Amino acid sequence: xxxxxxxxxxxxxxxxxxxxxxxxxxxxxxxxxxxxxxxxxxxxxxxxxxxxxxxxxxxxxxxxxxxxxxxxxxxxxxxxxxxxxxxxxxxxxxxxxxxxxxxxxxxxxxxxxxxxxxxxxxxxxxxxxxxxxxxxxxxxxxxxxxxxxxxxxxxxxxxxxxxxxxxxxxxxxxxxxxxxxxxxxxxxxxxxxxxxxxxxxxxxxxxxxxxxxxxxxxxxxxxxxxxxxxxxxxxxxxxxxxxxxxxxxxxxxxxxxxxxxxxxxxxxxxxxxxxxxxxxx
Ligand SMILES: C[S@@+](CC[C@H](N)C(=O)[O-])C[C@H]1O[C@@H](n2cnc3c(N)ncnc32)[C@H](O)[C@@H]1O
Numbered sequence: 001x002x003x004x005x006x007x008x009x010x011x012x013x014x015x016x017x018x019x020x021x022x023x024x025x026x027x028x029x030x031x032x033x034x035x036x037x038x039x040x041x042x043x044x045x046x047x048x049x050x051x052x053x054x055x056x057x058x059x060x061x062x063x064x065x066x067x068x069x070x071x072x073x074x075x076x077x078x079x080x081x082x083x084x085x086x087x088x089x090x091x092x093x094x095x096x097x098x099x100x101x102x103x104x105x106x107x108x109x110x111x112x113x114x115x116x117x118x119x120x121x122x123x124x125x126x127x128x129x130x131x132x133x134x135x136x137x138x139x140x141x142x143x144x145x146x147x148x149x150x151x152x153x154x155x156x157x158x159x160x161x162x163x164x165x166x167x168x169x170x171x172x173x174x175x176x177x178x179x180x181x182x183x184x185x186x187x188x189x190x191x192x193x194x195x196x197x198x199x200x201x202x203x204x205x206x207x208x209x210x211x212x213x214x215x216x217x218x219x220x221x222x223x224x225x226x227x228x229x230x231x232x233x234x235x236x237x238x239x240x241x242x243x244x245x246x247x248x249x250x251x252x253x254x255x256x257x258x259x260x261x262x263x264x265x266x267x268x269x270x271x272x273x274x275x276x277x278x279x280x281x
Contacts, residue, residue: 010072010097011221015051015079017213022206024199028143028248029054029114033061035141035252041065042109045133047142048098048116052080058112059087068092068108099126107135111142118145118170119218123178127185134255140187146194146249147174153215153245156238160231161219169218178249187253188261194249201242208232215244 033054036044041064046055049069058067069091071077077095084091096103099120111130120126130140149172158165173181175192182190201207212220212232220231236242 009099011217013050013073013076013217014213015073015075017209018076019051019079021210021213022201023214024197024246025050025115026053028197029057032112032114032141032143032250033057036061036110036112036139038062038065038110043068043106045070045102045104045108045111047111047113047130048119049080049093050076050116052083054112054114055080055091056083056087059090062090065109066090066092068094068104070094070096070098070102072097101129102133104133108133108138109135110139113142113144115144117142118149118172121168121171123171123173124181124184127181127187131185131187131255136255136257138255140182140251140253140255142251143248145170145172146178146247147172148194148196148245148247150215150244150246152239153211153235156235157216157219159238160234166219172247173249175249178251182251182253186256188256189252189254191252192249194247197246197248199244199246201244204236204242207242208236211235 038044038061040062042062043065044058044062044067046052046058046067046069049055049071050073052069055067055069067090069077069080070093071080072095074095077093081088081093094103098116099122111134117123117126127140134140149170175194178192179190182192201210209232216232216235
């Protein structure tokens with residue numbers, strides 16, 4: 001089965017099927033949002049907002065604030081708009097590529113992101129863009145696939161695709177490299193941890209649909225519809241159990257308060273990198 005290249009450019013997601021699935025994302029989101037410290041008047045970015053479950057969840061926590069919901073998928077954003085109803089005036093909805101600088105004129109108080117960063121290749125750049133969007137002292141809370149995430153799916157995919165297996169569809173980094181990248185982008189008060197989270201599915205049809213729509217979407221973008229159905233089934237068959245061995249990376253950080261603090265954090269991060277990778281010239 002041929003897979004014709006892979007890309008981290010935004011793609012359109014099947015929003016309707018996504019919302020019909022039993023998503024562990026709702027639980028991950030609840031934990032992530034609970035780590036935000038809000039007074040109620042903040043402007044908060046939902047980075048990779050998808051169909052808006054968390055945008056809507058944030059609104060009652062921000063009676064005098066607003067949410068800026070950003071995503072690259074037209075269909076996800078259409079589902080979000082339908083979900084908003086009368087709250088639409090407190091949400092700014094933006095279609096944008098999250099691997100690029102965020103298209104915002106004014107600094108925001110917080111950025112929250114659920115199950116999105118592992119779709120982006122260059123985390124150093126993404127963290128810099130997020131830091132540039134935050135006011136000094138602004139919060140960044142996120143969760144995404146970390147080192148070892150869905151290792152059994154990777155093994156099953158490699159078995160199915162053989163030499164056609166693309167290497168770079170997902171980006172599942174470890175805590176140390178993530179901490180270094182955050183420091184390099186000028187973040188402080190950083191905490192990063194990895195949490196294994198085994199998720200089990202009730203029936204085969206749902207499991208295949210979940211693989212097809214959520215997990216393997218990046219692999220599927222350039223193969224035929226027939227091949228797509230075949231890929232999810234082949235992977236599900238190889239997995240033997242209807243479960244996914246998720247490992248989530250959880251991040252809390254603050255943008256440095258001042259330029260001096262940011263410069264200090266960057267210098268420290270650079271020194272730490274040099275002592276880990278000494279120059280050989
Ligand atoms: C698994 S969904 C998570 C959505 C939502 N946060 C949730 O938890 O349900 C990942 C989201 O990231 C978005 N995304 C991935 N890569 C992107 C990119 N380069 N630019 C914009 N959006 C992107 C997708 O469109 C999708 O809505």
